[in-house]
Amino acid sequence: QLRLQESGPGLVKPSETLSLTCTVSGGSISSSSYYWGWIRQSPGKGLEWIESIYYSGSTYYNPSLESRVTISVDTSKNQFSLKLSSVTAADTAVYYCARQRRGAYYVDAFDIWGQGTMVAVSS
Amino acid sequence: QSALTQPASVSGSPGQSITISCTGTSSDVGTYNLVSWYQQHPGKAPKLILYEGNKRPSGVSNRFSGSKSDNTASLTISGLQAEDEADYHCSSYASSRTILFGGGTKVTVL
Numbered sequence: 741q742l743r744l745q746e747s748g749p750g751l752v753k754p755s756e757t758l759s760l761t762c763t764v765s766g767g768s769i770s771s772s773s774y775y776w777g778w779i780r781q782s783p784g785k786g787l788e789w790i791e792s793i794y795y796s797g798s799t800y801y802n803p804s805l806e807s808r809v810t811i812s813v814d815t816s817k818n819q820f821s822l823k824l825s826s827v828t829a830a831d832t833a834v835y836y837c838a839r840q841r842r843g844a845y846y847v848d849a850f851d852i853w854g855q856g857t858m859v860a861v862s863s
Numbered sequence: 864q865s866a867l868t869q870p871a872s873v874s875g876s877p878g879q880s881i882t883i884s885c886t887g888t889s890s891d892v893g894t895y896n897l898v899s900w901y902q903q904h905p906g907k908a909p910k911l912i913l914y915e916g917n918k919r920p921s922g923v924s925n926r927f928s929g930s931k932s933d934n935t936a937s938l939t940i941s942g943l944q945a946e947d948e949a950d951y952h953c954s955s956y957a958s959s960r961t962i963l964f965g966g967g968t969k970v971t972v973l
Contacts, residue, residue, distance in 0.1 A: 777962075786866070787901075787909065787952050789962040800960050836908055846956045849899035849914035856908050 742767040744837050744854035752831075752861050758824040762837030762854060769818045770795040775840040775847050778811065778822045780833040781856075788833075792840050792847055793820055800847050827861045834858050867892065867953055869965035876973045880941040883968045885953035886934060891963055893934035897956035900929060900938045903967075904949045913938065940970070948972045 748760035762776070769776060777792035791801040791811045799811060810823040824831060835857055838850035868886040875881040885898065892898055896916045901909035911920055916936065917929035926941045936955070940947055953965040 779964075786967040787954070787964040789954070789964060792962070800962070802961055803959070841914065846895070846897060847962065848897055848956065849911050849954070850901075850909070851911045851914070851920060853908040853910070 742839065742852050744839065744852060746835060746837050746854045746857040748835075748857060748859070750858055750860065752827055752859060753863050754828055754861055755826055758822075758827050758831060758859055758861075760822045760835055760837075760857065760859070762820050762822075764818045764820075764839075769813065769820065770815050773842065775800065775842050776813065776820045777838050777840045777847075777850060779836045779838060779850065780831075781836070782830075782833040785833075790822065790824075794842075829861050832859065832861045867955060867963050867965035869951075869953060869968045871966070872969045872971065874971040874973055875940075875943045877943055877945065879943050880939060881943060881970065883938045883940075883951055883953075883970070885936040885938070885955075885965050887936070887955055887957075887963065888934055890959070891934075891955040891957035892931065892936050894958060895956050896931070898929065898931065898936040899954045900927070901952045901954070902947075902949050903952065909952060943972055945972050 743765045752758045775792040778790040793799045793811045808825045813820040837854045839852040841848035900913040903909040913929045950967045952967045
């Protein structure tokens with residue numbers, strides 16, 4: 741059974757870089773059928789898609805965050821990672837990693853999610 | 864790009880049917896049959912309940928169904944049960960090669 745687990749600091753100072761890793765177990769991140777994505781949810785708010793990456797490194801990204809986001813994949817460790825730079829209080833959220841279905845020219849639903857990790861931005 | 868529009872809340876009595884709308888544009892919901900719906904209970908991760916408009920993942924109740932008209936997708940929950948009380952989020956692929964989410968709808972079972 742495929743599982744995803746987020747890891748990283750729960751507290752980040754303003755202007756610094758938020759770094760999270762998602763470890764995939766019970767299956768290969770190198771599957772040709774899926775992308776791997778990051779989604780966040782600010783307290784009491786809706787979901788916001790951040791970016792998605794294929795095992796080859798191809799990405800789909802959210803233009804509103806793209807300038808601050810770096811996403812990478814490490815197939816040898818079955819992990820993918822998120823870095824968000826120059827964080828502010830507005831970046832305080834629960835961050836989820838998830839597996840994402842793909843088609844020939846699109847990405848689709850997130851079908852398996854990690855449990856999420858809360859990241860607070862505060863000095 | 865703008866988020867998809869969902870009603871903030873919908874309520875219904877046990878056994879009733881309710882429908883949640885998800886309105887986008889011709890650049891997302893209206894063009895692509897790639898609307899997904901997620902159920903999220905408090906403090907939990909979202910769970911996929913419908914994808915590609917009306918397809919249910921294995922194990923999801925057939926009380927959940929989806930449809931689309933023009934730029935609006937809809938989720939219908941039939942035979943409403945207490946366990947259906949949760950937040951529901953829609954999402955869609957968009958022509959800008961992005962994923963858009965709605966603001967979420969809180970479903971209350973009266």
